[in-house]
Amino acid sequence: MTADRLGRFARHIVLPEVGGVGQVALDKSHVVLVGCGGIGSPSLQYLAAAGIGRLTLVDDDVVDVSNLQRQTIYTPSDVGRPKAEAAADWVRRFDLGLEVDPVMARVGDGNAPDVLSGADLVLDGCDNFATRLLVSDTCVALGIPLTSAAIGRFQGQVANFAGHLPDHACYRCFVGDAFDAVDCDTCAADGVLGAMVGMVGTFAAMHAMRVLLSGHAALGEPQFGTLHLIDGLAPSMRPLRIAKDPACRGCGPERHSANAA
Template identity: 45%
Template sequence: MNAANNPGPLVEPTDSLSPRELDRYARHLSLPGIGVEGQRRLRAASALVVGAGGLGAPVLHYLAAAGIGSITIIDDDVVEASNLQRQVLHREADIGRAKVDSARDALLRLDPLLEVRTVEERLSPDNALELFRAHDLVLDGADNFATRYLSNDAAELTGTPLIWGTIFRFAGQVSTFVPGHGPLLRDLFPDIPEADSVPNCADGGVLGVLCGTIGSAMATEAVKLICGIGTPLIGRLLRYDALESDYSTLRFSPDPDREPVTDLAEVTLACAADRFEPDDDGADREDEISVDEYLADPSPSLLIDVRAGWERQLAAIPGSVHLPLCVLQVKGWKALETVSELNSANIVIHCKSGARSAQTVQLLRDAAPESVRLRSLTGGIDAWSASGRETVESCDQTVVPGAHHT
């Protein structure tokens, strides 16, 4: 063990283990560094897990199996069919249920004596500090930049150890931040990126089994911190490339010029931007248009769907034209010359949630004629469906002529 990079055991052990616990955790009890005392520490520990999704699912599963005494799950989402490819706590029968409820039931099936608390909310500046102070450590499996930085800043303000993980497509990263004992997230990445600077899992995709690899590494860090064993990933960023089967480690140090976090003001703005919705009067960014604005606009518009063909098989907006982003990335504006309705001066681009359509607007803007106005449909087909508008199934794999919105 590298004592310089190990802050020591995180919690005091419980008084004793029951015969049931001695039997259940027998394989831990014979491990050097854990043993009976380490297992008693695990049983005494409380962990907050942010998110019950791709990373949260394996984190929760392994923390419960390891014998953590108390777990709080915070998540405001519901289980969807597309989650089941990677979010292994949930089942087909859980579709439509709150993720925190589905996760709680799964953990209690594994260990009926586990203390599980659920918070069916997003982690926010309003609840973060109280939640962090109430737990021995936090594991952040959030899927957006604003929440990740909120977790970091709340950890710095409360002195709570934070285990951080991210995944995207075929790659993942893990690090451990212990305030007062090594660098934090802002020493590595000082500034909060724009919310749409990297596509989310829905738009960019993620290898399901990658979640297990990264989530298990996060749970391992938690066990090490609680028991005070090994060398945690403090001042190190573990990187994993699943396609190349390659692990690498980036070492980093505290930034002596970084101003310490003193409040949640900056992340409050970031969280508000991440939850951005157009005002009731339709006010929005110049390169975006809301569903209500689109339907209320009396001038003809061409609606282009840049999603993949398989996504249109699930749902499509009536009257939309299919022109995948992968085609536009190769052919640029010339790809639109195949669309017979291109005489429209208004072109609205849509995808699933708005990230790819915003990217497409940026891609096409310089090449588009001055007479053409390009905008991204805010929230994509998700916002369209949430507003109660009809969608249709489409098996189109290539560009399909369409009409103005119905």
Template identity: 55%
Template sequence: MDLSDQQLDRYARHIVLKEIGGEGQRKLLEGHVAVIGAGGVGSPVIQYLAAGGVGGLTIIDDDLVTLSNLQRQTLFTAEDEGAPKAERAAAFARALDPEIDARAIRERIASENAEALLAGADVVIDGSDNFATRLAVADACTRAHIPLVSAALGQFQGQIGTFRGWETAQPCYRCFVGDAFDADDCDTCSELGVLGAMAGIMGSWAAMEAIRQIVGFGADRAGQVHIFDGLAPAMRTIRIVKDPGCRTCGDMSNAEEATRS
């Protein structure tokens, strides 16, 4: 596709970056990102993906806006209280760029519907707040060969990682967290609190990682988890080792080995 004069003007600051250029911007315009959760992480994700020219956004969230969300969920205003988050988020994206195909899905994603809801996505960003959802999304991404950017935050800390577990040497999200816990058990912001600005940091970072997966700039950091401590502030990175016994990607690796032998 050729960029229009309006697109050349709108995305000029991307296009002059040698790591992106016109070809990279075309990839973004043709790209499709599914965003799980339009909350603290999802708000800056949606803002920056829409602003950056990602042509297709699927926003999956079954929640409604509450007053307590506004401290960190910057897509919404006080007038949105009681409104569906997914629909308000999609409307925001379309208002920012009317050419964007932003779809709102007011469903709770789970293992039963994840594959259908994520179909056609080039990248998935998960900013959900419980392990049951995260594992359902991660397993579906691994099976469908869709890169997963997983971002989480609480109090003054955030973590982010990109997973492509179907690849022989790459771990999946389940390799990172395992499954020896109650999948519905997850610390929530309402219980522990969260610094609003941390959501901005982690969501913006997640948007950048999704763009990296689509365009292919810079070093590939898939399989690493970056942990940011906002109190210090400081950051450390850990490498996740692929678990050969993982019930999601381990089975894939074993099948590939059997095929080769």
């Protein structure tokens, strides 16, 4: 690393749990961020601040004035712009040493493998179950760890999944098949507190770094298959273990049979 990069990440490097080896690992990492909204904005800020070397930002929405209450990377001048494009510009202003690729599209059956391929980790903060399940299934197929983060009013959920590994659950093991539709509750209908979204998004970034630093540093286990439930009103956090579903069509024998056919 160059002298200016060493200075920038000095507070990471002096941590025994990260160190120089860990910082180099972050620099060499590629993270795909699905959704540049409420969860994606604070997640992106701290992933970029951590020095993640390559970021792919995926979102098909445009910035709305109502987003500014919680989506902290945007300003009034961004209203009407594609979120992925505006988010990429934020990264470029923040750190010229990072590579950033905006994808102004929704992840779908036709593009999911191309969009996610090559990532070391996918962080999904999108707003509908159909996309979440497709992202999970694609991560399993491609062998990519997934950090999933969601929020509903004052409750957040964050978990790391590795359904491509033996005996590890995937996101579909958690929610099942009932939600293969665009049926999530929305912030517009239910409301959301901006600081609560920030809490969940930054925790998701921290959880993603657990995966990226696994094997390179001592930040802690990736905690695959442990769902962290965050109650913003109490406040409190409690872990919930997600068991692998042997009949899961995302990571179970059915998927392997379909691939073999």
